[in-house]
Amino acid sequence: MSARAVRRQLVSRAMTALVVVLSLIAVLALVLILGDLMVKGASSIDWAFFTKSPVPAGQSGGGVANAIVGTAIIVGLAALIGVPIGVGAGMYLAEYGTGRLGFAVRFIADVLNGTPSIVVGIVAWTFIVKPTHRFSALAGSVALAILMIPMLARTTEEMVRLVPNSLREAALALGYARWRTSLKVVARTALGGIVTGCLIGIARVAGETAPLLFTALGNLNFSLSVTQPMQTLSLQIYVYATGPFDDWHRLAWASALVLMGLVLVISLTARWVTRQRYGRIR
């Protein structure tokens, strides 16, 4: 082998090793976070953790049932508001958004995507909390929905654009109207991707804290009323982690572990849905 070929092979191996190491570092962050949470949080998770509400500071025991239910309600409501608008906007952008309006919507969605989440919280506070004179779960949901919409719009647009134009033409040539083509052929073909996008969007906002601080506010008691302040896991972590009690710190670690697990489950579901996309038999 010539000297040049040897050198090439060495460089090639070195580069391969480099990217492998860099990838490992990227994965390491997740492993460290999960490991740390397991070590510090798992021991505090018991049945009461899931079924009981918090007890007054200083007493031991109690759980975060209020925060788990609150997260489910606030994020669920946010999805109910955000998914139809976000997916609808994405469909519009991909199928009809070629003109000036499409350009404007796309641009605004990109700007909104980059907006700090705390700013979105302030907006929800200004337009909902202040006029109604009360913090509420609903205000929190609206804030999270606003965060979700641009994400869903852009991912839906990407997914719908992946549908080959030949399918659109085939449907139109069969005498499908434009709306029916978009709905029955294009949206259905892209459905797996759209659902994945929605789940990832939901997982993203499930961990948000800042936009909830002055909207849902937090609540130490169990509450199901969306017009009242409500606790979420993220707010619970924030309060407990910054508090002075060891018990609180333990519960914060455990809450973080549960929240992380929740997000992981949603992401895995998203993976599973995409896997189903091809070769689906109806």
Next chain:
Amino acid sequence: MVASANTRLRLETVRLTALFGQLRAVRDVSLLFPAHTVTAIIGPSGCGKSTLLRCLNRMHELTPGASVVGAVLLDNVNVYAREVNPIELRRRIGMVFQRPTPFPTMSIYDNVAAGLRVNGKRPRREMDDAVERALQQAALWDDVKDRLRTSAIALSGGQQQRLCIARAVAPQPEILLLDEPTASLDPAGTQHIEELCHALKRLYTIVIVTHNLQQAARVSDYTAFMYLGNLVEVGRTDEMFMKPKVEQTEAYITGRFG
């Protein structure tokens, strides 16, 4: 019921010009497609043959910037007239494309039924019969009758293309447009489709675009030769291939250009 089988339907273009922006892809073409015959449109790539085909069912206008001058007459009605709804028109004219385009989320059955469903709900029984008839016509019934509810994309390329033909003929159109239907198929699949052309012209008026000259000679009754957007020559296929009248046609057929 099967109007196409017994009426003498007329399809023709009258001084048809198709444009993409300023570019004239089809120039002043007047062409008659006799009922229950196969007319092949041949010519080198970019000669406007596909564009001409897409003008017949108003698919051309879906391309941004595309427009049409002149007329396409279907039973003496200009399909570009204001009162003609292009969606209704396309239900009377079936089309099959170069690449098979089965709807990937639908079963074989639903693919064939897709064009029927846009015309409103029908009793289950009637739908089953229509789907079977269409699959029979496309010579696909025996291949798929035991797996109608399975995914359409599990079929081979040739089967997928026959499925697209079944989907196109299921609503019993009057005209069938084939845009290079065998371009992505192997020889066996090609032969299948060509045999179908012979069988289906009893029921439909067929227009086929192809750049395979042997195919045009095998399947068509009439052949139209296009070059640079112009219709150069049209005539009975046997005459066109034996003794073309125009020098350019002869040059193309004998492989001297294109």
